Structures are given as structure tokens and as C-alpha cells.
Amino acid sequence: MKEHQAREYIFEEKVKKLLQDSRYISIIEEEVPGRSGYHDIHAYGRINVPTAFLYPVRIICQYKYYAKNRVELNHIRDFGGIMADISEKNYTIKGEAKNIPDRYTYSGCFFSATAFSRDAQEYAWAHNIFMVSLERIGVMQPILKKIDNFVAGLSESTINNITKQELLEGYEREVEEESVMPEAVIGIVNGVYPVMIMGKKDWLKPVLEEAENSEIGKVYIDSVYRSENQFEANFELNFMESSGEFSVPVAVLEKLMEREDNNTRDHVVFNVDIPYVTKKGRKIFISMEVFVEGFNRGDYTNKQISFFQL
DSSP: HHHHHHHHHHHHHHHHHHHHHHHHEEEEEOOOOOOSSSSOOOOEEEEOOTTSSSSSSSEEEEOOOOSSOOOOHHHHHHHHHHHHHHHHHOOEEEETEEOOOOOOEEEEEEEEEEEEHHHHHHHHHHHHHEEEEOOTTTGGGGHHHHHHHHHEEEOHHHHHHOOOOHHHHHHHHOOOHHHHOOOEEEEEEETTTTEEEEETTTTTHHHHHHHHHTTTTTEESSSSEEEOOSSSEEEEETTTTTEEEEEEEEEHHHHHHHHHHHOOTTTTEEEEEEEETTTTEEEEEEEEEEEEETOOOSSSHHHHOOOOOO
């Protein structure tokens, strides 16, 4: 394998663990074939909260961990081809003109340790591929650094000859990360776009407690801070003594602003729904409303005060 592949294998395992621990997605380790064959997809995510009028949802994920480079258009385009081939398997004929019984709704998500180029973002939006970048997520940086240091410490000969299983076992054996492993949940921004909200261990606990005490399952976030570069916007949500953060690609941000069904109210920055399965197996939705009431508008820049301002 190559150095970037070694990073990606470990990165994939960390992201899959975060997804599994989110209580919304279960990771199923199983080969996922397409119409033309296999595409090196060895696992998929199963949504734990079923949705009516859709076949069971399977999340097909791609994982990239470049040292410095962004995810470019060709990477997203290649993944789009894989998603199309996997989805088309639903329509193949089996036996005597018989539709196959195993039907699913496939959705693609591209996880990256670095940002997505603007062209990649536009293509992904057009082809229903979701993007999650962890480049600007502060609580994820210690994990990424540990992956970097571990792979950098391997000799060229070792990287060239080691198997994926040996690599992962070596990392788990030699690297201690329990103290810095973040906690993540899946959120849905304004009912449209999924994000991975991450914070330190147990950051979500007071949010869950507040939502369960609310008659409508809603939590009002105390404050929000937004920062942005040319590729993505990062949001930090603060509630009581805890905080969580997530990023949204700027092209996606613009699409969300332009949607006809954008009905954001005055003073509300945005709404994030969190589908969640409790430890007792109860399926719930938590709604986090992020607003700036109680703060002076002059304390914020335009980009901080509203999710829907350019």
C-alpha cells in the first residue's frame, strides 16, 4: 500500500466508529456489489430510524485522507460512478424476468480529512452525494495527528509490505486515543443536509436531558460562532457547559440559502434535527434551534449572525 492509503484505512475505522457510536447508523461489515461487480466497498451504514415510503436506506461511504490536498472533482465523479453502479443492481433481472427482492435506497457520503474543492462540491450536490470534511473540526485534530504520526513512523518497506489488518492491529496496539476520542452525532440542517456534529466526550448529554424535559423535544442553543474560508463554514454550538461543532461546504451553504422552502424565522440562525436511538432503544428526534436573541447584533459579524447571509 501507499502512505496515503495507510492513513485512509485508519481514518476509515475512526469514522466508522463515530458513526456506529452515534446511535443513528449501524455499520455492517459486508461486501456491497454493483451491477458490474465489486468496488472495494467492504461495509455500509444502515439507518436505525426507518423512513416511510423509502426502501431501507444503506449509506455507502468513501474515505479520503490526503496530507494536504483537497478532494477534487475527479474523486467525487469516480465515487458517483460507483454509487450509480451499486444502485443499478436494484434493477437487474434474476431468473425468468423477475425483479430481485433485495431492494434498498442507496445514499453516498464522502468523508474527508481535508476540504472539498468548489468543483467537487457542485458536482456532489448535483448528484446527491453528501460531503463531510473534518479539516476544521477542532476535536478531531488530535486523532488525525495520531494517525499522521503513526504512519510517518513506519518505514517505506513496512508500508509496502504490511497488510490492512496488520496496519490496523498495529495502530490499535501502539496508539492510545481514548482520552481524545470525540463524541459525534448525525444532525440534519433545516431538514435537508446531514452533518456530523462533534464534541468532547459526553458533550451531548445536557442537550439530550434538556430535550427530554421539553414538551416538544426542542433545545435552544445559547450561542453560535461561525468561521469560514473559501471551501467550508464551521459552526460551533454552545449549550450550558458543552459545545459541538460541524462544517458545511460553502457551495452547499449557498444552495440551502436559495431553497424555496427556506422558512427561517427572525433571529433564528438555523435548525438542526438529531435522530437518535436511546440506550433503551427508543427512537427520538431532538431539535436544536440556534438563535441570537438576547445578544446585541453589533457583537457579531454578518457571517456569524445568520446562517442565511452571504
